[in-house]
Amino acid sequence: MKKLIRDPQTVVADTLAGMAQAHGDLLRVETGxxxxxRRDAPVSGKVGIVSGGGSGHEPLHGGFVGLGMLDAAVPGxxxxxxxxxPVLAATKAVDGGAGVLHVVKNYTGDVLNFETAAxxxxxxxxxxxxxxxxxxxxxxxxxxxxxxRGVAGTVLxxxxxxxxxxxxxxxxxxxxxxxxxxxxVRSMGIALAAPVVPHAGTPSFDLGDDEVEIGIGIxxxxxxxxxxxxxxxxxxxxxxxxxxxxxxxxxxxxVLLFVNGMGATPLAELYIVFDAAASVLRExxxxxxxxxxxxxxxxxxxxxxxxxxxxxxxxxxxLWDAPVVTPALRWGx
Amino acid sequence: MKKLIRDPQTVVADTLAGMAQAHGDLLRVETGxxxxxRRDAPVSGKVGIVSGGGSGHEPLHGGFVGLGMLDAAVPGxxxxxxxxxPVLAATKAVDGGAGVLHVVKNYTGDVLNFETAAxxxxxxxxxxxxxxxxxxxxxxxxxxxxxxRGVAGTVLxxxxxxxxxxxxxxxxxxxxxxxxxxxxVRSMGIALAAPVVPHAGTPSFDLGDDEVEIGIGIxxxxxxxxxxxxxxxxxxxxxxxxxxxxxxxxxxxxVLLFVNGMGATPLAELYIVFDAAASVLRExxxxxxxxxxxxxxxxxxxxxxxxxxxxxxxxxxxLWDAPVVTPALRWGx
Numbered sequence: 167m168k169k170l171i172r173d174p175q176t177v178v179a180d181t182l183a184g185m186a187q188a189h190g191d192l193l194r195v196e197t198g199x200x201x202x203x204r205r206d207a208p209v210s211g212k213v214g215i216v217s218g219g220g221s222g223h224e225p226l227h228g229g230f231v232g233l234g235m236l237d238a239a240v241p242g243x244x245x246x247x248x249x250x251x252p253v254l255a256a257t258k259a260v261d262g263g264a265g266v267l268h269v270v271k272n273y274t275g276d277v278l279n280f281e282t283a284a285x286x287x288x289x290x291x292x293x294x295x296x297x298x299x300x301x302x303x304x305x306x307x308x309x310x311x312x313x314x315r316g317v318a319g320t321v322l323x324x325x326x327x328x329x330x331x332x333x334x335x336x337x338x339x340x341x342x343x344x345x346x347x348x349x350x351v352r353s354m355g356i357a358l359a360a361p362v363v364p365h366a367g368t369p370s371f372d373l374g375d376d377e378v379e380i381g382i383g384i385x386x387x388x389x390x391x392x393x394x395x396x397x398x399x400x401x402x403x404x405x406x407x408x409x410x411x412x413x414x415x416x417x418x419x420x421v422l423l424f425v426n427g428m429g430a431t432p433l434a435e436l437y438i439v440f441d442a443a444a445s446v447l448r449e450x451x452x453x454x455x456x457x458x459x460x461x462x463x464x465x466x467x468x469x470x471x472x473x474x475x476x477x478x479x480x481x482x483x484x485l486w487d488a489p490v491v492t493p494a495l496r497w498g499x
Numbered sequence: 500m501k502k503l504i505r506d507p508q509t510v511v512a513d514t515l516a517g518m519a520q521a522h523g524d525l526l527r528v529e530t531g532x533x534x535x536x537r538r539d540a541p542v543s544g545k546v547g548i549v550s551g552g553g554s555g556h557e558p559l560h561g562g563f564v565g566l567g568m569l570d571a572a573v574p575g576x577x578x579x580x581x582x583x584x585p586v587l588a589a590t591k592a593v594d595g596g597a598g599v600l601h602v603v604k605n606y607t608g609d610v611l612n613f614e615t616a617a618x619x620x621x622x623x624x625x626x627x628x629x630x631x632x633x634x635x636x637x638x639x640x641x642x643x644x645x646x647x648r649g650v651a652g653t654v655l656x657x658x659x660x661x662x663x664x665x666x667x668x669x670x671x672x673x674x675x676x677x678x679x680x681x682x683x684v685r686s687m688g689i690a691l692a693a694p695v696v697p698h699a700g701t702p703s704f705d706l707g708d709d710e711v712e713i714g715i716g717i718x719x720x721x722x723x724x725x726x727x728x729x730x731x732x733x734x735x736x737x738x739x740x741x742x743x744x745x746x747x748x749x750x751x752x753x754v755l756l757f758v759n760g761m762g763a764t765p766l767a768e769l770y771i772v773f774d775a776a777a778s779v780l781r782e783x784x785x786x787x788x789x790x791x792x793x794x795x796x797x798x799x800x801x802x803x804x805x806x807x808x809x810x811x812x813x814x815x816x817x818l819w820d821a822p823v824v825t826p827a828l829r830w831g832x
Contacts, residue, residue, distance in 0.1 A: 168691045168711070170731045170768040170804065177767065184770030187777045188756075188790040224767040358501045378501070398503045398513075423521075430763040432800050433827075434510065434557040435503040437517030444520045457521040459826075461794075467765050467802075471503065493792075494766075497829050 167367040169467075174364035178221045178241055185228055189493045192232045196259065199252035202228045203238040207260045213331040213340045214238070214260030217269040217324055218253060219276050220245040222363070223384060226320065226463045229494030235328035236269075236492070244363055244466070245385045247275030253283035257292060265293035265337035269324055269344060271316030272300040295341040299323050301353045301474065303412040304381030304389050317384050318426040318463040318474045319351035322486075325495060329488035343485065347476065352412050354405045355389070355472030357382040357428065361465050380404050384428070384465045398435075402442035405473045410450060415475060417451035422486065424474040427461030431469050436460065443473050456486055462494060500700040502800075507697035511554045511574055518561055522826045525565045529592065532585035535561040536571045540593045546664040546673045547571070547593030550602040550657055551586060552609050553578040555696070556717060559653065559796045562827030568661035569602075569825070577696055577799070578718045580608030586616035590625060598626035598670035602657055602677060604649030605633035628674040632656050634686045634807065636745040637714030637722050648716050651759040651796040651807045652684035655819075658828060662821035676818065680809065685745050687738040688722070688805030690715040690761065694798050713737050717761070717798045731768075735775035738806045743783060748808060750784035755819065757807040760794030764802050769793065776806050789819055795827060 171177050182202065186195040195202050201218075208214060217227045218240025227239035237260035242248035257266050266287065270280045277298060284294040301319030308315055327344035335343070357379040360369035370386035373379060378401065381389025395401075415421065425440045427433070436459050447454055455478060463472070476482070489498025504510050515535065519528040528535050534551075541547060550560045551573025560572035570593035575581035590599050599620065603613045610631060617627040634652030641648055660677035668676070690712040693702035703719035706712060711734065714722025728734075748754065758773045760766070769792050780787055788811060796805070809815070822831025 168709070168728055168802070170691070170734065170764065170772050172730050172732065172771065177771070180771045180774055181767045182770075184772070184774035184777075184792070187787070188758075188770065188773050188792050222767070224765065224770070229766070358503070375501070395501055397505050399505065401503065425521075429765040430800065430802070431503065432557065432762040432797055433562070433794070434514045434555070434799075437515075437521065437557070438505065438510070438513045439503050439517070440521050441513055441517035444517075454520070459517070459521050461766070464765055466767075467763065469501070469763070469800075491830070497824070498832065499830075 167362050169364060171364060177364050178243060181224065192491065192493060199255050201238055201240045201252045201256040201259065202231050203256065203259045204231050207237050208262040210262045211264055212262045213264045213335065213337050214262055214266040215269060215328055215331055216240065216256045216260060216266055218248050219271050220247060222466045223463050225494035230324050230492045232492035233499065234332045234488055234490035235324055235495065247273065247279050250279045250282035250286060253280055254286045257283060257287045257294060261292045267327060267337065267340050267344060268294060268296040269327065270296055270298050271320055272298050272313055273310045274312060293337060295337055297323065297341055297344040297348060299348050301348065301351045303352050303408050304354050308383055309387040310385065315383050317353045317355065318424060318472045319353050321462050322351055322422065322424065322476050323347045325490060326482060326485045329485040332488065347482065350477040351474060352409045353472050353474040354409050355382045355470060356380055356401060356405060357468055357470040359469035360386055361468035363466065382470060384463060386465060386468065398438055399442045402439055402473065403446055406443050406446040409473060409475050413477065415452055415477060420453045420455050420478050422456035422458065422476040422478055423447065423454045424458040426463050426472045426474060428468040428470040429461060429464035430467045431471055436471055439471055500695050502697060504697060510697050511576060514557065525824065525826060532588050534571055534573045534585045534589040535564050536589065536592045537564050540570050541595040543595045544597055545595050546597045546670050547595060547599040548602060548661055548664055549573065549589045549593060549599055551581050552604050553580060555799045556797050558827035563657050563825045565825035566832065567665045567821055567823035568657055568828065580606065580612050583612045583615040583619060586613055587619045590616060590620045590627060594625045600660060600670065600673050600677060601627060601629040602660065603629055603631050604653055605631050605646055606643045607645060626670060628670055630656065630674055630677040630681060632681050634681065634684045636685050636741050637687050641716055642720040643718065650686045650688065650717050651757060651805045652686050654795050655684055655755065655757065655809050656680045658823060659815060659818045662818040665821065680815065683810040684807060685742045686805050686807040687742050688715050688803060689713055689734060689738060690801055690803040692802035694719055694801035696799065715803060717796060719798060719801065731771055732775045735772055735806065736779055739776050739779040742806060742808050746810065748785055748810060753786045753788050753811050755789035755791065755809040755811055756780065756787045757791040759796050759805045759807060761801040761803040762794060762797035763800045764804055769804055772804055
């Protein structure tokens with residue numbers, strides 16, 4: 167295992183230390199229990215938004231803490247849900263009196279631990295709403311998950327809900343727009359090479375020199391099928407068609423197309439995937455009016471990518487375009 | 500070789516097609532000869548800034564085209580200088596009547612071909628100034644280079660010169676501030692695994708399972724030494740101390756610390772490197788007042804990173820903080 171780390175046991179703490187050093191203008195890192203909060207939290211009168219989950223998906227979630235997105239992120243151990251304690255601490259830290267939204271990816275541990283934290287926060291008088299993200303069309307009832315997994319669509323839920331909270335929407339409205347995004351977003355991924363979890367030290371699964379895994383999860387959970395490597399257009403079609411067929415997206419749709427890198431895939435390849443995915447959307451007369459290309463929901467050093475499509479309307483476009491100032495996503499202001 | 504590509508021969512064109520699809524709001528891709536220009540180019544009365552070089556370093560340079568940074572980027576074949584033709588075409592495309600600055604990384608082919616293009620542009624009545632970036636302290640007179648190589652510091656030169664041009668500085672002033680940044684910036688990198696050039700199909704060099712290369716170039720050119728893998732603090736010290744000793748940076752200095760990923764290294768590891776580098780700067784009482792963490796000057800799918808330190812003053816801070824709206828670097832507006 168070759169990684170730029172100190173010790174497999176301190177990877178999360180060391181990453182947080184680096185984030186605190188690099189982004190002290192945007193966020194604070196609190197310890198005991200660990201959570202990352204917006205520097206000016208709590209913002210009085212604003213709905214707070216908390217997300218989190220296992221580490222190893224950076225910049226998700228800590229890189230999305232800041233104006234117009236998350237008020238706090240709760241990083242668990244690598245690929246392991248945070249316990250209720252830090253989720254509760256983060257919820258209290260961002261409560262500005264208007265309630266708190268929990269954005270939770272659909273993994274059994276995350277759902278349970280955020281639910282416990284929400285109950286505990288409720289007992290302390292903080293109103294909490296929860297939105298569970300489950301955008302991955304690849305498989306149902308996978309390892310760690312009942313139902314569908316929450317993957318890259320989570321970034322879009324967090325950005326858009328964050329903008330709604332920032333403009334002053336109340337808790338019910340922020341939760342409603344987050345649920346609307348989840349209802350209209352679909353994703354699917356591919357792995358070219360397995361990640362190496364630091365405390366394991368070896369690849370999470372075996373993939374032959376000419377094999378790829380279609381429908382991979384962001385923890386290396388099994389996908390739909392393992393097939394020989396193909397040129398990018400064929401591979402991307404295997405991701406995009408199930409995504410489009412699932413909602414389904416139609417020729418009336420105006421969408422955001424998001425190509426996400428899994429950690430070890432260079433940006434140039436993501437642009438080639440974007441071009442290939444855009445061709446499939448064009449065949450179906452779907453309009454791409456917003457785009458996002460980069461490594462935002464990763465799986466340690468896994469090679470591969472995912473394709474996410476979000477159906478837009480005027481409200482979602484305005485919220486997407488609204489200012490966001492976080493380490494990993496930033497425009498306006 | 501496992502890559503998300505169509506064909507090794509079309510990698511650059513396919514990447515540009517994806518960039519055009521994803522970022523049509525910011526830039527245009529022109530073909531025959533290939534160059535990427537700011538969507539509103541030429542901006543009348545503004546100094547134009549053109550950079551470029553071999554492809555394979557994405558987002559450098561095309562990802563930095565937009566308001567407040569580059570007016571055009573000229574992508575050569577992978578790891579190969581563009582010919583004078585596209586450099587000339589880009590220079591003409593961005594000439595708003597106030598002259599054009601060429602920002603050139605110090606590689607023999609790039610320097611020669613930009614010089615030829617500058618001469619040709621001059622013959623057509625366009626005033627061109629050239630700034631050669633050579634921030635890599637690792638080695639002198641390396642493969643492809645006489646003198647030092649231009650590496651990640653190029654991003655800082657382009658951002659700061661771009662801001663100077665955007666605020667209306669004339670050509671001499673924009674060139675002067677670009678030279679000042681180059682004079683005050685130093686970098687050094689490390690490789691954990693070699694890149695695979697698409698048309699070669701195999702790793703560019705051999706590195707053992709427990710070896711790293713200190714002082715690597717961004718085309719996999721040899722560095723200073725090949726050593727066994729060490730914990731991150733020791734490795735980072737081997738990068739940061741030569742960087743600090745070279746200028747030298749002193750305890751009076753206020754700096755921008757930039758940790759750059761080489762393509763296949765996850766963001767979490769870059770934050771750990773940032774933390775380790777910040778410790779070395781603290782030992783020397785150097786103040787870190789600006790930061791940048793991410794994969795901005797890559798080497799295809801090479802694993803590793805580089806550390807760049809720029810000495811700041813009030814002028815450079817103001818120019819760094821000024822709005823920038825490009826695919827890869829964006830804040831303000």
